[in-house]
Amino acid sequence: MNQTENENTFQPKPYSNPYLAGIGLGLVLLLSFVIMGRGLGASGAFSSAITAALDKLSPEHVKSNEFYSEYLGDGTKSPLKDWLVFEVIGVFAGGLLSGALAGRIKKGIEKGPRVSNSSRLLFAFIGGALMGFGAKLARGCTSGQALTGGALLNVGSWAFMMCVFAGAYAFAYFMRRQWQ
Amino acid sequence: MNAPFFKYGLFGDDFSLVVAFLIGIGFGFFLERAGFGSAKKLTAQFYFIDMSVFKVMFTAIVTAMLGLYYLGVLGLINLSLVYLTPTYLIPQILGGLILGIGFVIGGYCPGTSCVAVSTGKIDALVFLIGVVAGIFAFGEVFPLIKNFYYSSDMGQLTLPQLLNIPYGLIVFLVVLMAVGGFIGAEFVEKKMKK
Numbered sequence: 081m082n083q084t085e086n087e088n089t090f091q092p093k094p095y096s097n098p099y100l101a102g103i104g105l106g107l108v109l110l111l112s113f114v115i116m117g118r119g120l121g122a123s124g125a126f127s128s129a130i131t132a133a134l135d136k137l138s139p140e141h142v143k144s145n146e147f148y149s150e151y152l153g154d155g156t157k158s159p160l161k162d163w164l165v166f167e168v169i170g171v172f173a174g175g176l177l178s179g180a181l182a183g184r185i186k187k188g189i190e191k192g193p194r195v196s197n198s199s200r201l202l203f204a205f206i207g208g209a210l211m212g213f214g215a216k217l218a219r220g221c222t223s224g225q226a227l228t229g230g231a232l233l234n235v236g237s238w239a240f241m242m243c244v245f246a247g248a249y250a251f252a253y254f255m256r257r258q259w260q
Numbered sequence: 261m262n263a264p265f266f267k268y269g270l271f272g273d274d275f276s277l278v279v280a281f282l283i284g285i286g287f288g289f290f291l292e293r294a295g296f297g298s299a300k301k302l303t304a305q306f307y308f309i310d311m312s313v314f315k316v317m318f319t320a321i322v323t324a325m326l327g328l329y330y331l332g333v334l335g336l337i338n339l340s341l342v343y344l345t346p347t348y349l350i351p352q353i354l355g356g357l358i359l360g361i362g363f364v365i366g367g368y369c370p371g372t373s374c375v376a377v378s379t380g381k382i383d384a385l386v387f388l389i390g391v392v393a394g395i396f397a398f399g400e401v402f403p404l405i406k407n408f409y410y411s412s413d414m415g416q417l418t419l420p421q422l423l424n425i426p427y428g429l430i431v432f433l434v435v436l437m438a439v440g441g442f443i444g445a446e447f448v449e450k451k452m453k454k
Binding site for chain 1: 263264265266267276277278279280281282283284285286287288289290291292293294295297298299300301303304305306307309312315316317318319320321322323324325327328331337341342343344345346347348349351352353354355356357358359360361362363364365366367368369370371372373374375376377378379380381382383384386387388389390391392393394395396397398399400402403405406409414417418419420421422427430431434442
């Protein structure tokens with residue numbers, strides 16, 4: 081009996097109830113509105129990081145491109161000294177904290193049983209690239225548009241959110257071997 | 261109380277970065293708690309097996325929406341100072357579709373992939389490298405798609421303004437819709453378990 085108990089302590093804890101986690105997430109978002117007057121985000125931080133890197137490699141290229149120069153600002157401070165960049169560093173830290181407390185930190189590749197590691201990683205890259213491109217076209221991702229704009233009843237965000245679900249459901253059939 | 265505090269000058273830019281970090285910790289913490297550091301759990305939504313993405317997202321939206329509404333009614337927050345991204349309908353519809361397809365191929369979205377990287381997922385790290393590549397590709401083709409990017413400009417627009425329905429009524433309808441969705445999600449999950 082003792083042995084099973086010991087084994088159990090090494091099992092990761094189950095995930096939270098989704099409604100409780102949702103209330104927690106909603107309160108963090110509300111706090112951001114109240115303290116900062118803005119919502120959450122994720123993809124924008126990576127745009128700033130890319131702009132900062134390109135600005136080191138080829139400042140002319142960044143200045144001549146309207147997309148990058150918007151993240152550059154007036155050029156008096158680094159694009160990395162940005163609200164979303166610091167917020168996303170916090171997201172990494174918060175995920176680490178929660179994962180560590182629940183015993184869920186484990187190196188590995190997430191996939192269904194019917195796909196190889198290398199195809200899973202290829203799909204991860206392709207999916208990520210589509211996400212990055214789509215998020216820029218839509219002016220935000222699931223955090224900046226769906227969550228933030230959803231709570232603000234933003235018209236574009238609601239249209240965006242419905243299209244995210246529509247796109248994912250429509251394409252899910254072709255990806256079933258990767259996940260199920 | 262004069263909210264949003266930052267907009268009323270309660271603190272400056274440097275301290276706002278500390279706030280950003282702390283809010284990010286809360287955001288990442290609850291994403292991981294919900295199980296969103298797992299691509300299998302996230303994508304199970306699209307096979308009707310585990311509807312957590314819908315449940316968590318809409319509970320969060322309803323919580324923040326109700327909080328803002330009541331703080332606004334009580335005069336504790338100036339809602340006109342909360343930043344609203346302008347609507348560019350057609351690019352946002354196309355962007356949403358691309359993002360949705362990317363979600364089910366890649367298994368994460370940008371925020372959840374950060375949490376997954378923190379908990380050791382190699383595929384999430386590759387996904388994030390993909391996100392960076394996608395944003396870079398967007399930046400490089402931006403001069404070519406600039407006109408489309410700025411098309412169907414509707415300005416800062418909310419559902420109450422668009423539909424000409426009072427703010428409180430829309431809030432109520434969204435709550436009703438979410439509760440209906442939650443009941444449906446529980447029903448679907450039970451059915452799929454059989």
